[in-house]
Amino acid sequence: xxxxxxxxxxxxxxxxxxxxxxxxxxxxxxxxxxxxxxxxxxxxxxxxxxxxxxxxxxxxxxxxxxxxxxxxxxxxxxxxxxxxxxxxxxxxxxxxxxxxxxxxxxxxxxxxxxxxxxxxxxxxxxxxxxxxxxxxxxxxxxxxxxxxxxxxxxxxxxxxxxxxxxxxxxxxxxxxxxxxxxxxxxxxxxxxxxxxxxxxxxxxxxxxxxxxxxxxxxxxxxxxxxxxxxxxxxxxxxxxxxxxxxxxxxxxxxxxxxxxxxxxxxxxxxxxxxxxxxxxxxxxxxxxxxxxxxxxxxxxxxxxxxxxxxxxxxxxxxxxxxxxxxxxxxxxxxxxxxxxxxxxxxxxxxxxxxxxxxxxxxxxxxxxxxxxxxxxxxxxxxxxxxxxxxxxxxxxxxxxxxxxxxxxxxxxxxxxxxxxxx
Amino acid sequence: xxxxxxxxxxxxxxxxxxxxxxxxxxxxxxxxxxxxxxxxxxxxxxxxxxxxxxxxxxxxxxxxxxxxxxxxxxxxxxxxxxxxxxxxxxxxxxxxxxxxxxxxxxxxxxxxxxxxxxxxxxxxxxxxxxxxxxxxxxxxxxxxxxxxxxxxxxxxxxxxxxxxxxxxxxxxxxxxxxxxxxxxxxxxxxxxxxxxxxxxxxxxxxxxxxxxxxxxxxxxxxxxxxxxxxxxxxxxxxxxxxxxxxxxxxxxxxxxxxxxxxxxxxxxxxxxxxxxxxxxxxxxxxxxxxxxxxxxxxxxxxxxxxxxxxxxxxxxxxxxxxxxxxxxxxxxxxxxxxxxxxxxxxxxxxxxxxxxxxxxxxxxxxxxxxxxxxxxxxxxxxxxxxxxxxxxxxxxxxxxxxxxxxxxxxxxxxxxxxxxxx
Numbered sequence: 001x002x003x004x005x006x007x008x009x010x011x012x013x014x015x016x017x018x019x020x021x022x023x024x025x026x027x028x029x030x031x032x033x034x035x036x037x038x039x040x041x042x043x044x045x046x047x048x049x050x051x052x053x054x055x056x057x058x059x060x061x062x063x064x065x066x067x068x069x070x071x072x073x074x075x076x077x078x079x080x081x082x083x084x085x086x087x088x089x090x091x092x093x094x095x096x097x098x099x100x101x102x103x104x105x106x107x108x109x110x111x112x113x114x115x116x117x118x119x120x121x122x123x124x125x126x127x128x129x130x131x132x133x134x135x136x137x138x139x140x141x142x143x144x145x146x147x148x149x150x151x152x153x154x155x156x157x158x159x160x161x162x163x164x165x166x167x168x169x170x171x172x173x174x175x176x177x178x179x180x181x182x183x184x185x186x187x188x189x190x191x192x193x194x195x196x197x198x199x200x201x202x203x204x205x206x207x208x209x210x211x212x213x214x215x216x217x218x219x220x221x222x223x224x225x226x227x228x229x230x231x232x233x234x235x236x237x238x239x240x241x242x243x244x245x246x247x248x249x250x251x252x253x254x255x256x257x258x259x260x261x262x263x264x265x266x267x268x269x270x271x272x273x274x275x276x277x278x279x280x281x282x283x284x285x286x287x288x289x290x291x292x293x294x295x296x297x298x299x300x301x302x303x304x305x306x307x308x309x310x311x312x313x314x315x316x317x318x319x320x321x322x323x324x325x326x327x328x329x330x331x332x333x334x335x336x337x338x339x340x341x342x343x344x345x346x347x348x349x350x351x352x353x354x355x356x357x358x359x360x361x362x363x364x365x366x367x368x369x370x371x372x373x374x375x376x377x378x379x380x381x382x383x384x385x386x387x388x389x390x391x392x393x394x395x396x397x398x399x400x401x402x403x404x405x406x407x408x409x410x411x412x413x414x415x416x417x418x419x420x421x422x
Numbered sequence: 423x424x425x426x427x428x429x430x431x432x433x434x435x436x437x438x439x440x441x442x443x444x445x446x447x448x449x450x451x452x453x454x455x456x457x458x459x460x461x462x463x464x465x466x467x468x469x470x471x472x473x474x475x476x477x478x479x480x481x482x483x484x485x486x487x488x489x490x491x492x493x494x495x496x497x498x499x500x501x502x503x504x505x506x507x508x509x510x511x512x513x514x515x516x517x518x519x520x521x522x523x524x525x526x527x528x529x530x531x532x533x534x535x536x537x538x539x540x541x542x543x544x545x546x547x548x549x550x551x552x553x554x555x556x557x558x559x560x561x562x563x564x565x566x567x568x569x570x571x572x573x574x575x576x577x578x579x580x581x582x583x584x585x586x587x588x589x590x591x592x593x594x595x596x597x598x599x600x601x602x603x604x605x606x607x608x609x610x611x612x613x614x615x616x617x618x619x620x621x622x623x624x625x626x627x628x629x630x631x632x633x634x635x636x637x638x639x640x641x642x643x644x645x646x647x648x649x650x651x652x653x654x655x656x657x658x659x660x661x662x663x664x665x666x667x668x669x670x671x672x673x674x675x676x677x678x679x680x681x682x683x684x685x686x687x688x689x690x691x692x693x694x695x696x697x698x699x700x701x702x703x704x705x706x707x708x709x710x711x712x713x714x715x716x717x718x719x720x721x722x723x724x725x726x727x728x729x730x731x732x733x734x735x736x737x738x739x740x741x742x743x744x745x746x747x748x749x750x751x752x753x754x755x756x757x758x759x760x761x762x763x764x765x766x767x768x769x770x771x772x773x774x775x776x777x778x779x780x781x782x783x784x785x786x787x788x789x790x791x792x793x794x795x796x797x798x799x800x801x802x803x804x805x806x807x808x809x810x811x812x813x814x815x816x817x818x819x820x821x822x823x824x825x826x827x828x829x830x831x832x833x834x835x836x837x838x839x840x841x842x843x844x
Contacts, residue, residue: 008680016762016787019785020784020785021785028521048671053629064825076602085645093784101804101805101806102818104806105795105797105799105804106808107805110783110784114817114818115787115817146493146583162795169469193634197817197818198817198818212615212638213638216634217634218640218816218818236840239840240840241839242842243839243841243842245842246842246843250843268746272811275778285490295501299722338714340438350840355835361532361833361835362442362515362532364833365438365440365441365534365537366833367833368834368835368836369833369834369835369836370835370836370837371836371837371838371839372838372839372840372841373527373836373837373838373840373841373842373843374842374843376842376843377525377527377838377841377843378834378836379843382523382525382527382843383523383529383834383836384521384529386525394640395536395537395619395620395831396536396620396640396818396819396831397621397818397819399831399832399833399834400833400834401834408758409669409787409817409818409821410789411783411786411787411789411790411791411802411821412791412822412823413790413791413792413793414790414792414795414799414800414805414806415779415792415793415794415796416792416793416794416795416799418658418661418664418665418667418674418772418794419665419794419795419796419797419799420664420665420667420796420798421672421796421801421804422800
């Protein structure tokens, strides 16, 4: 069995070296990794083909197999993403929060890497390079643990990365992977707080819960949550429809996709049939409370819509599919109460009333709140972060999309003239 | 036994209300608490006297008993601190990181409370009001769990706080305490992640470790660590001595007190006897490596100094007493290696060389790094934060002194003109 203690110690040592690298060195390593992925693609694709063949033999569903699959084109896209990370600004070394104190102390913060990041993910081989590239750029060492069903893909990719690191003069242990399939190793990694500073799980709710339950290392939870859009009578109805369609259908499996539509009672009779017609065109199933159902059941064209009564559990459910729950609310207070009870991921209001918009953004507690914009904007790329390692639903450290800056911490630095504390 | 589920639910509900309070309401509540502590001091002092009497009967060491003790003067000081928190700026609602994106999305962050804070502390009844006041000001609800030996003091204080909250129109469950002595309740609190967003332990290493081992709620670890001062030949020796004395003797029991003095070989012969004479005057025991011991054993006046050979374990030890370890190093690289191995709390360099200062601040990884200043400055008050709930040694969320801002998180807010994601 793998010696995690040794992996941790090596990562910690690599992290110290990485923290002091010049931006150019880190960028050179990222380009070397991209080059290596292309130059040695036959090794990686062969390893991946073996993983995929096993999965198919084991009867893995085609959607999962497709997520596992690497192709020449996909590997090229992964290498391109790696080069894009090289182009992003380096967060390390930034000086901020400067002040001079009455004692004479000149105080500021310097942005530094977090240290050693552990990433635990499921059957997505692209995550190996994605996470490694972002961690490296922010000066962190990383210990990767991919799903056991992609162990050969991860091992081949990490070998290429190690070669590229060596070529670029970086510590080879900056990126390590645990490819032994023993799940006990995940449990050990989660408790390796002597060496590991943060765990990023990438996968379903049960993986995240497993990490929270078993970790002594801080865990970034994310990737899931219920999202709402609340429509007011003052909204521009014609322009609201495409926003709701975008939020629901652009990528139904994403965590920022719309789950529940809340419509103000005074907007419902005119607006609900408009939005239902548009959602129906995209094959969306609508699970409606009694009031919404009554309106939609009387609307022209309703015969072609997939509308049905909602179960109570449909409110507060993350569908990850072309399904939306619809509820009529009597006012913004009811909408805010509903979102406080069930929401917290990506929440939006569609309104023409600045007072409602202000109240909604002030009172809704979520990773991201939108006014007259789709919940799908809750994303590192859309927020201009360049890329993201996760969309955190934690309340500590970072909330929402986590880019390079969120992979750093800071050191307080105080300068004086032989100052003593009074 | 207490129903922690109910306490958590009440705290969560209170937190939602607190998040939307105006600054004036929170300040009014803080003044009401201060007033209440003075108006009802006889209740609090009687409860505290009972705790103290029990502790004395049980043979608790006098230093601990003194820490438990509340007096009229101490209660007055606690009330004054509460009013000082009212004077601090309110972090909630601050808008920052504004940007306009190519998509047309106007994006910014709004500072919001973390939510519900759990505080677990030992025999210091003043922590009850300290933590409650800071949490309230930052809009957080708090669940307090003081040591079982001060249960009556905590209960009496929380009753007064609840009365003040009610009087000021705040939710009474904004501050709750668990006074049942069953330690199982601490374990349950640490796993109450459905309701509790952050745990602040205030106590010794074993309490912190217990929290990390048992919590599913994120824990802010802090309050301990090894601190170093490294002296270069270019330092002003005469002005360096008071800095080292200040770092060691001002409050030896503090986490930012000096533990190990590292002296450059070229500075050692002249500097070590100077600093030893000064430290000896304050009764400091010096545990020296062989090279430092040889220099000090030959120095004039050494007969009156408490110098002895260091054990290997003295390096990397937090003394919390009038003891310092002393080591001669051959250059800044050896100093940096030593600090990388053992340090990480409060680290200082005394030097006249800007290049050394720059390298030290860039390469030392610690909560705070000082140039020509005492390690004792690593403190919320000294850093101008007004007050602190802890000095975090975590690498996530907040590092070093945690004031009001560190008791908040943020929501991303995006505004558009019926924007859809492309």
